Amino acid sequence: MQTRNRIPARMRVRGAVSPVVLAVMVIVLALAIAAWFLIVKPYRDANQGIAPVGAVAPTAAAAKAAPPVANVESLSVDQLLAEARKAMNEQRLVAPAGNNAFEFYMKVLEKQPGHPVAADALRETFPFGATATEQTINQRDFGEAQREIDLLAKADPENYTLTILRSKLDAQRKTLDREQQAALDQQKQQQLAAQTAAAAAKQQAADQVAEAQRQQVAREQAARLAQQQQASAAVVGAAKPAAAKPAAAAGGDGDAISDAVLTKQVRPRYPTAAMRANQEGWVDVELSVDGQGVVTNVSVVDSQPKHVFDRAALDAVGRWEFKPAMRNGEPMPVTLRRRILFNLGR
Template sequence: MGTRYTYIARHRARGAVRPVAIAIVAIVAALAASSWFLIVRPYRQQMQLDAGGAPSVPASGKAAPAEAAPANLQALDVNQLLNEASKALKAQRYLSPAGNNAFEFYLRVLAKQPDNPVATSALRETFPFAASDAEQAVNSRNFDEAQREIDLLAKADPANYTLTILRSKLDAQRKLANQQEQQAQDQQKAAQLAAQKAATEKQEAAKQAEQLQAQQALAAEQAKTRQQKPAEQPQQAAQPQAQAASADTAGAQDSSAVLLKAVQARYPTAALRTGQGGWVLVGFTVTTDGTTSNVHVIDAQPRHVFDRAATEAIDHYRFKPAMRDGNPVESTSQQKIEFSTGR
């Protein structure tokens, strides 16, 4: 009875082992297939690359120094061109320099043998890496070189959609560069106009300061002359001398209005933008408190361009009022204000 149970137990154990064995076999088969795709196949592709074929993965590491291009490309046969193309691939010279890169060598091979499998396969498999180089040329704004590389890619695969993307990026970068250049020119022009305006304002302020200084010097000289006249006259009787002194004192108390504060006229924006200049002759009344009133345009060239700016400036002028018998009185005056961009 015990022997029978032992037999049954062994039989069941064997039945349980079979699924485990099947699973192990499946795992081994999967590992073998993976080894083929991950180890054996890449190794064969690398061997093909060393023999002059095309790489299936991008080369890593720093590119080797470029070799000199063959002296006479037209005289090279297919095998020599393939050899030069293989050297260019190993040095990662996909599209540059011009005349000494893998794509041009392979295209020359196809020109001699249109159905050459090595050149056809190499151009197809290296296209993504070459397109990356062309994109770098676009991003660095080396537009002429980028256009040359894109044209070279188009000779290898004119229907590749990557070319559409590269051309769009190149066009966008060119437009952006043009916009930035235009903005720089506009900023430079605005800076020049601002500098010219500042120079004009400085010259006008200096001119007005000179005029004010001249007016003050003239007034001081007139006052000094009036004060010296009594001493130059012959001495007479006491009463005539007193009368003359009184008259001289009254004369010294008579004077014209003197400009104390001038205001720079604001240059109209439209005229400044177009570089237009002109002048305005303004008439006005100096009141007894030194302010201006009745400000009006007498003449202007051109009319109605600088009138408002000139009258607004005169409105802010301040004077020492005219004096008569020692008392401030109103007086009329004129002022010509010139506008110039300095061009």
């Protein structure tokens, strides 16, 4: 009895493995091998064409730099997968057109519908493709963004991200339209301001020309008024004779002398400026009458106010006519003085 109990105890002490444990280990190893071939390896094959999480979307320069692949239709499934993996590594997820990972994977699905690697790659890569498309929208390349959205829709038409991308695209288009309209309005305002400034400058130049012409007209008018003051006037008062002085030496008490007699009196024109200013006055003139009764040597002796009516008086008196003065029946020259009155008839 004691001998039978000592044998199993001795085996446990020496570390012997029981048949049950050994069977369990064999089963676990078989399951691990099966999992490797059935799960891990296919997943790793699929992930060879999937961008790692956090991958950066391709830039526009990188997308444009990639040339299109020739004869895509003639490529085999393996070649398409190779091109897709290359595009993934170069971050060409949805662009450029004809040379991006999404189109290669979708071409694989056209050739072999339900291909697990292509289907898994499209599903896993979709968020990164959407991010790349969002960057295209933010860059306001609206035509390219619409193409990328359509490409994503072919891969997963029910994905809600497409609705978000379409909304962002529409919002960016409206924002651009508003900005363009605002820029157009600003341009119109600038043009209007420039036109207003040009019109103001033109008007100012025209005003300056008009002012210069007005000043010129005023100077000419002043000159004419000055001439009229000297050459013409309307005289209301009559000329009063002043003391006559014989030009020749006084004759003897027995000489018969008669004064020169005014036969034609020309009234002076009243100066316009004096008439506007309500001015009145007089001018004393001295004149010579020759033997034919012609007036010569007319000059102003005195006047009030000075130089206002002088020219009008001289011009009028110079056109007077006389019957010459006589001495002993013979005409003789004489010098006379006359006062020419200028008043407004009050």
